[in-house]
Amino acid sequence: MYPYCLTLDISIKKAFRSAYFLLIHFIPFLTYAQVSMDSPMDKIAFSTERRIKSPLDTAGFIIVNEIQQLNPKETAIIICDMWNRHWCKGATARVAEMTPRLNEVITAARSKGMLIVHAPSDCIDYYKGHPARKRVLKYSSKKYEKRIDNSILDSEKDAVWPIDQSDEGCDDAIKCQLVKFSKKEIEGLLIDEEKDAISDSGAEMAALFDKKGIKNVILTGVHTNMCIIGRTFGLRSMVRLGKNVMLMRDMTDAMYNSKMHPVVNHFTGVSFMVEYIEKYVCPTILSTDLLGGKQFRFSEDKRPLVAFITAEGEYRSNQRLPEFADDLMLHHGLNCEFAIGKPAMDGPGRNNIENLQILNDADLAVFFTRRVALEPQKMELVKKYVERGKPVLGIRTASHSFSPNDDVLNEKVNPGQTKESAAGFLSRWIEFDRDVLGGNYQGHYPVANDLIKIDIVPGMENHPLLKNIPVGGFSSPCTLYKNRPLSSPNDQVLLMGSISGQLPEPVLWTNTTANNNKVIYTSLGHPEDWKNDAFHNLMINSVNYLLGSENIKR
Numbered sequence: 001m002y003p004y005c006l007t008l009d010i011s012i013k014k015a016f017r018s019a020y021f022l023l024i025h026f027i028p029f030l031t032y033a034q035v036s037m038d039s040p041m042d043k044i045a046f047s048t049e050r051r052i053k054s055p056l057d058t059a060g061f062i063i064v065n066e067i068q069q070l071n072p073k074e075t076a077i078i079i080c081d082m083w084n085r086h087w088c089k090g091a092t093a094r095v096a097e098m099t100p101r102l103n104e105v106i107t108a109a110r111s112k113g114m115l116i117v118h119a120p121s122d123c124i125d126y127y128k129g130h131p132a133r134k135r136v137l138k139y140s141s142k143k144y145e146k147r148i149d150n151s152i153l154d155s156e157k158d159a160v161w162p163i164d165q166s167d168e169g170c171d172d173a174i175k176c177q178l179v180k181f182s183k184k185e186i187e188g189l190l191i192d193e194e195k196d197a198i199s200d201s202g203a204e205m206a207a208l209f210d211k212k213g214i215k216n217v218i219l220t221g222v223h224t225n226m227c228i229i230g231r232t233f234g235l236r237s238m239v240r241l242g243k244n245v246m247l248m249r250d251m252t253d254a255m256y257n258s259k260m261h262p263v264v265n266h267f268t269g270v271s272f273m274v275e276y277i278e279k280y281v282c283p284t285i286l287s288t289d290l291l292g293g294k295q296f297r298f299s300e301d302k303r304p305l306v307a308f309i310t311a312e313g314e315y316r317s318n319q320r321l322p323e324f325a326d327d328l329m330l331h332h333g334l335n336c337e338f339a340i341g342k343p344a345m346d347g348p349g350r351n352n353i354e355n356l357q358i359l360n361d362a363d364l365a366v367f368f369t370r371r372v373a374l375e376p377q378k379m380e381l382v383k384k385y386v387e388r389g390k391p392v393l394g395i396r397t398a399s400h401s402f403s404p405n406d407d408v409l410n411e412k413v414n415p416g417q418t419k420e421s422a423a424g425f426l427s428r429w430i431e432f433d434r435d436v437l438g439g440n441y442q443g444h445y446p447v448a449n450d451l452i453k454i455d456i457v458p459g460m461e462n463h464p465l466l467k468n469i470p471v472g473g474f475s476s477p478c479t480l481y482k483n484r485p486l487s488s489p490n491d492q493v494l495l496m497g498s499i500s501g502q503l504p505e506p507v508l509w510t511n512t513t514a515n516n517n518k519v520i521y522t523s524l525g526h527p528e529d530w531k532n533d534a535f536h537n538l539m540i541n542s543v544n545y546l547l548g549s550e551n552i553k554r
């Protein structure tokens with residue numbers, strides 16, 4: 001028996017166990033063990049994000065991360081339609097804003113040995129005689145032409161296109177005229193005559209890639225909902241050619257008019273297109289994989305950023321949080337990003353969370369994490385976020401987020417390390433519960449047959465967090481966590497939970513830390529809780545409360 005018990009009721013626990021078996025064995029996560037065997041120094045780790053059908057609920061998707069070690073000599077970056085001038089002024093401005101960072105990306109990639117392909121469609125005549133153009137023409141593309149098929153993929157057949165682009169997607173106040181202005185690629189993207197290629201033809205690129213042994217193709221540039229996905233060298237076509245395809249999701253844009261369906265911020269339109277691609281077409285990566293630092297965001301993208309950190313194997317946070325994030329993006333004008341750990345209780349790669357750099361510019365962090373140790377520099381990202389006094393929402397297992405039951409050896413750095421050497425250990429943060437959440441987690445009551453009855457603490461009925469929560473309370477299928485007595489003098493309990501034969505326990509409270517972090521923690525968070533309007537409203541209220549106007553970017 002685990003010293004920490006499984007906390008779901010028996011029937012659902014069984015279903016989850018088989019789901020995790022599926023997750024761990026049939027979904028292609030690369031474990032660290034696999035990575036360390038085939039990752040000589042010259043490979044580059046890309047942290048890919050994808051959404052796959054939930055094994056438990058086929059209408060749903062779970063968000064997953066896979067670390068791919070790519071050989072740069074087998075990898076190409078295609079720069080799609082980064083024209084000097086687009087017919088739409090807004091689109092032209094965004095291309096210009098993205099250009100310096102994209103040039104850094106291709107400079108770093110080229111220096112590591114990747115092939116850079118400049119693909120300014122319909123402007124190829126401008127490059128007649130250019131050495132980078134001649135490099136492509138050396139190889140016959142005739143036999144490849146019949147292999148090019150950029151129609152929609154089978155995987156997209158039942159998919160719903162997320163945005164209405166029937167007006168061509170100009171998002172400017174004064175609508176631009178659909179006139180071709182593009183003559184060439186934008187100046188800021190340097191073309192290396194000795195190494196790069198220029199082409200706007202999928203067949204030419206297929207020939208070139210075969211000759212150069214290119215297996216991995218990364219798409220960058222514009223626009224996700226048009227050329228990125230649909231050109232003959234676009235995502236669909238490259239997937240059909242059998243390439244290992246990825247979209248660099250912070251080096252792209254969409255043609256989307258925010259007045260059209262689903263009537264959201266322009267950048268939310270981009271987010272929904274990226275999500276579509278992750279569900280139905282291919283995984284995505286970030287420029288940070290090559291450059292480090294923060295991912296690129298457009299200066300006009302003023303949406304407050306919610307960083308969701310999901311790393312637990314019991315409560316389907318890798319499905320429920322993305323569903324919640326869609327709601328926040330669609331109805332509340334927020335931007336949502338994910339840092340993802342393996343949805344497993346144990347096993348290789350379990351003590352890792354990818355994409356934590358989103359905490360560098362997050363306005364709110366939502367933790368649904370369980371007993372994860374991290375590499376020290378990753379733990380530092382979490383600690384720095386908290387030190388900045390930023391708000392925190394902790395859900396359920398977050399009380400033991402960074403409290404593995406024992407010291408954890410760093411399997412990635414030192415697979416054979418003995419316990420005598422502290423250098424081989426990962427970082428824990430056991431005090432996270434006490435010092436940040438204001439909690440005092442001591443396990444939970446045994447699995448009971450009855451639901452937890454949740455009641456509002458008398459006098460708290462008008463608290464903004466409890467807006468649209470029934471005055472008579474609600475119920476939850478969770479097991480009840482023991483948290484009495486809470487640890488912070490600033491804790492304000494709003495909801496109590498009771499089961500028969502036990503004293504009630506606090507199940508939702510607010511806290512203010514020594515660093516001035518505004519904090520909300522709830523010990524609820526069962527997958528079924530999210531279907532309950534009361535809990536859903538509670539989570540929406542929590543996000544709004546924590547993103548008080550002082551935290552919202554202007």
Ligand SMILES: [Zn+2]
Nearest residue numbers: 088170172176
């Ligand atoms: Zn325009």
